[in-house]
Amino acid sequence: MRFSPFVEHIAGQGVAAWDIHHAAFDAASQGEDVIILSVGDPDFATPSFITDAAVNALHAGDSHYTEIAGRPALREAIAARYSQTLARPLAADNVIIVPGAQNALFISSLCLLQAGDEVLVLDPMYVTYEATLKASGATLVRVPCCAESGFRLDPPLLAAAITPRTRAIFFSNPNNPTGVVLNRQELQAIADLAIAHDLWVVVDEVYESLVFEGQYLSLAALPGMAQRCVVIGSLSKSHAMTGWRIGWLIAAPQMVQHAETLLLSMMYGLPGFVMEAATAAVLAHEEVAEGMRETYRRRRDLVVTALSACPGIRVQAPQAGMFVLVDVRGTGLGSLDFAWRLFREAGVSVLDAAAFGEPAQGFVRLSFTLGEDRLAQACRRIVAFVEKLTSERALHWA
Structure with a gap:
């Protein structure tokens, strides 16, 4: 008896990044006093009007097969919102509903890439990108966004990574784990390269509603990107709906048709009651997202202020999202050792950010998805813990 080598082929360092989180979760479930800052799961309940929409739909018998691409009312609501944010008309045939942004990434990978292709990714990147893109057989080409620049894009470095085999560019904006939001000049540099080399661009925008300062600009809004840009969106972060598994792809109709063919075999349609809840959420998108954004802004400021004065570590203040990167190189520990010792000795779980990419080596990622008292x-x-490490180093060198 044997297994297909497929899963082993797509496994990578990112997949193992969750070991510390699982250990912390198990410890907390056993009653240990552990503060879990290693996952981006909002601590809020889904707003009640959204839950009510699902419950009412179930009571009305909404438990049957649904449209493969998603219910028209939901697709139309999403198209209407993006028509405003992208400043161009979109319709339901530009939208397909998928079970979460992670599946949207997987679908994009399988629809756009194949063995022999190269796909450029901005590094650091979310931990599952490596496995998701390798599933297509394509080769990952990492374009580093270095810590010294604040993890910002280096356009000449991106241009230099393009070869005749390059097929696409995948990245998240705002970025997870760095919280960086690309500006117009950086986005235009990506668009210019995509047009010049006839590349697809897939941009994961699941944190676009949680930008703390300024107006978010989507790559898909730039001239020439409508036919070559795929936008991934979700309600997980903006509406505290991680467990609902609801997301979407925004793309040209031809791409949506290819994705629908894949979904026919993968899912055969999402639950109708979940889509009814999602429709209610999208129709009240900004109303809900604004409250979430302000809460996370306060939490970000709390964490940045509390940790910035601590000798031995440096805080990378995020422009968006629900994570902070902390530079722990000054403690004398590697980021993986720091994370495990912090968990075992102080009861706080964070992720070794090196799992997101080599540029984040020496950083840990912590989420601010808990209430302010617990965060403090x-x-x-x-x-x-850092003060204890400092004392230990001083004794060692005394």
Whole structure:
């Protein structure tokens, strides 16, 4: 008896990044006092009017097969919202509903890439990108966004990575884990390269509603990108709906048709009651997202302020999202050792950011998805742990 080598082929360092989170979750479930900052799962309940829409649909018998591409009302609501944000008309045939942004990435990979292709990714990147893109057989080409630049795009470096085999560019904006939001000049540089070399661009925008300052600009809004840009969106972060598994692709109709063919075999349509809840959420998108954004802004400021004064670590203040990168190189520990010791000795779980890519080596990622009292407690534990490390180093060199 044997297994297909497929899963082993797509496994990578990113897949193993969750070991510390699973250990922390298990410890917390056993009653240990662990503060879990290693996952981006909002601590809010889904707003009640969204849940009510699903419950009412179920009571009305909404438990049957649905349209493969998603219910027209939901697709039309999403198209209407993006018609405003992209400043061009979109219709339902530009939208397909998928079970979460992760599946949207997987679908994009299988629809656009094949063995022999090269796909450029901005590094660091979300931990599952490696496995998701390798599933197509394509080769990943990492374009580093270095810590010294604040993890910002280096357009000449991106241009230099393009070869005759390059097929697409995949990236998240805002970025997870860095919280960086690309500006107009950086986005235009990507668009110019995509047009010049006839490349697809897939941009994961799941955090676009959680930009703290300024107006978010989508790559898909730039001239020449309508036919070659695929936008991935989700309600997980903006509406506290991680467990609902609902997301979408925005693309040219031909791409949507290819994705629908794939979904026919993968899912055969999402649950109708989930799509009814999603429709209610999208129709009240900004109303809900605004409250989430302000809450996360306060939490970001709390964490950045609490940790910035701690000698031995440096905080990378995010422009968006629900994560902070902390540079721990000054502690004398590698980021993986720091994360495990912080968990075992202080009861706080964070992720080794090196799992997101080599440029984040020496950084840890912590989420601010807990209430402010608990976050403040976590920060005090981190500061005390770093002070302990500093004392240990001083004794070692004395």
